[in-house]
Amino acid sequence: MTNFNETKALFHLPAGVVYLDGNSLGPLPKAVMERLDQVATREWGEMVITGWNRAGWIDAPTRVGNRIAALIGAEEGSVVMGDTLSIKVYQALASALELVPDRRVILSDTGNFPSDLYMAQGLIGSLEKDYTLKVVAPEDISAAIDDTVAVLMLTEVDYRTGRKHNMRALTEKAHAHGAVTLWDLAHSAGALEVELSDVGADFAVGCTYKYLNGGPGAPGFIYVAPRHHGKIRPALSGWLGHEAPFEFDLNYRAAAGIDRMRVGTPPILALAALDAALDAWDKTTISDVRQKSLELADRFIAGVEAQCDMLTLATPREHEQRGSQVSFRFEHGYAAMQALIENGVIGDFRAPDIMRFGFTPLYIDEDDVDEAVRVVAEVMRGALWDTPRFKKKSKVT
């Protein structure tokens, strides 16, 4: 069993704060600055251009990708880093659509992160064929999978409510109907067990600044099932996805394997920070983190519900149906979250009425949860929510 006191010691947490927003941006791992110093001062500073080979920068996207692969049940050599989650959605979706050339429907849900939907809309706008992005309610997704669907594109865990899809069942159903799947793991990777290979997922994408603590704007990742590697055409065909980038051929030839999903020159400083952050996973396992996260979340739910009847749980109670965040609905949620932050409990707010709290055992423990419950109860009791001041503050601009 993981010693979570040990993992907590790996992070710098601001004094006097209970940080329950790791589902949005993970805190600073103490190892990051030393790694940045090594890469900037000793590698960039001393090796300059020769660092691409001598320091192994050129392979960083696949080397770090393999570390992520181990956390999401993916095969070695099936994950590569780069760009952002949004760019990776575009890449995956463009390739996925071409695997099912005779269909025109991209199926998603209203719980998907908007950027995923926007990227699909942008791609559709560039294609001549009459593609449709069909967006249904999360609870209607399974029923909407039929033989017209080319790609089922979902975020596993809803960024607002924390509701979790059944990836295995939906993937199986999609495959039974001849569709391919694209899973966004933004709120899954580093939060709960993902078994991409075992589930038979086709494509997956994710970010690394939430539960993987890579820092603000840390690189995205893309997974492609090995069975598809040889078949997919990269829409974003950049030079580092070329079979032989340093031949400087005028014509693109896709690299073998996941390398073909590389695009441009990789962000070495950002990858170094992420790589240092991933060292925390040497001290724990996803299943330990998941189990502890559920315990902390249950403790928070019980504490809050016992004292704050104005807050309504938006997150499913069943463990299998939720991720690692807990969301409450409250009419004046924006104002309440501002008050919580002023009082040292950092969560966040999502329109129209969702207060989000993330339970990340790498650095959050029972004492933090109890303190958060105490502050939430105090803030909820202390404010006159019906006054004009709060009504006004509740509007998001």
Add this chain to the structure above:
Amino acid sequence: MTNFNETKALFHLPAGVVYLDGNSLGPLPKAVMERLDQVATREWGEMVITGWNRAGWIDAPTRVGNRIAALIGAEEGSVVMGDTLSIKVYQALASALELVPDRRVILSDTGNFPSDLYMAQGLIGSLEKDYTLKVVAPEDISAAIDDTVAVLMLTEVDYRTGRKHNMRALTEKAHAHGAVTLWDLAHSAGALEVELSDVGADFAVGCTYKYLNGGPGAPGFIYVAPRHHGKIRPALSGWLGHEAPFEFDLNYRAAAGIDRMRVGTPPILALAALDAALDAWDKTTISDVRQKSLELADRFIAGVEAQCDMLTLATPREHEQRGSQVSFRFEHGYAAMQALIENGVIGDFRAPDIMRFGFTPLYIDEDDVDEAVRVVAEVMRGALWDTPRFKKKSKVT
């Protein structure tokens, strides 16, 4: 006039080395580590999620973009940072093609950086219409501009030979024929005067790890002429290019201005390193850098030509027709460059026979040039180029 001793003092240069490869990767500015420490330790570490607003991270892509704009003759609010040069080529080209909906030819040349051609090939592969990427020799570009061309897509300075296109004349001719222009400034930004606004360029893209010294894999930039801002549809329509990203609307609505070319969450650590690197430009001007670079390059050419008759100048002699690098052709160029590097002169090699040397006055001075000339002459004299050893080493793998 710039005091280039002062700018040289801003950089860390490896001991015992003359670094003539700033055209590939600029050296480490001494200010970078302190800035990274500030952003990681004081902002990420202490503010965590609130850094997006409190530390102004959310505006970093346009704030740094405006600093780049000032170096390339672009209007305030017309440049934004993000992703990589290759991604920015795709974005610009996709939007450019839609401005000329009745034409099907993308015109480029064999001197363009291959990744630009690859991205165009990838985009064409996604489009249904029968687009053609027409690639001619650099000297034939002007004659190839006709009324069939939708987009003229060129890199201003050839990455191999250093030959520089006449951006003004080609842009004018393209416009006269109803085409729009996409200029890659990879070897221009920070190296020579670029006057995007004055020239009337439509789109431009670039990287920041060469002459702008942002570090390995530093973010790319994109310029769109303000007259096009309201008209272009972003193909890569990510959430931070949305008119109101934090409304989490399910439908994309493009932001006003250059913000619509933003895509995903910006890379804050990388932008911080770049921002620190750009401080060097507070102590000089592009015109001073350009003039000094030409002086250093001329000094190098004269010195090498006086002593090394095996090397053939590949770079045009006329100042207006070249960038800030000098290239020589040599049959055993790969082996010769290896020998130079072993002897403390770092340039690089591009297949099949190009030895490249960059002259970057921010940190290279006359003494460096004289030392480089001495070592080049010694290496060229000292080796038995006709032996099998060198023949073998000349092959690029």
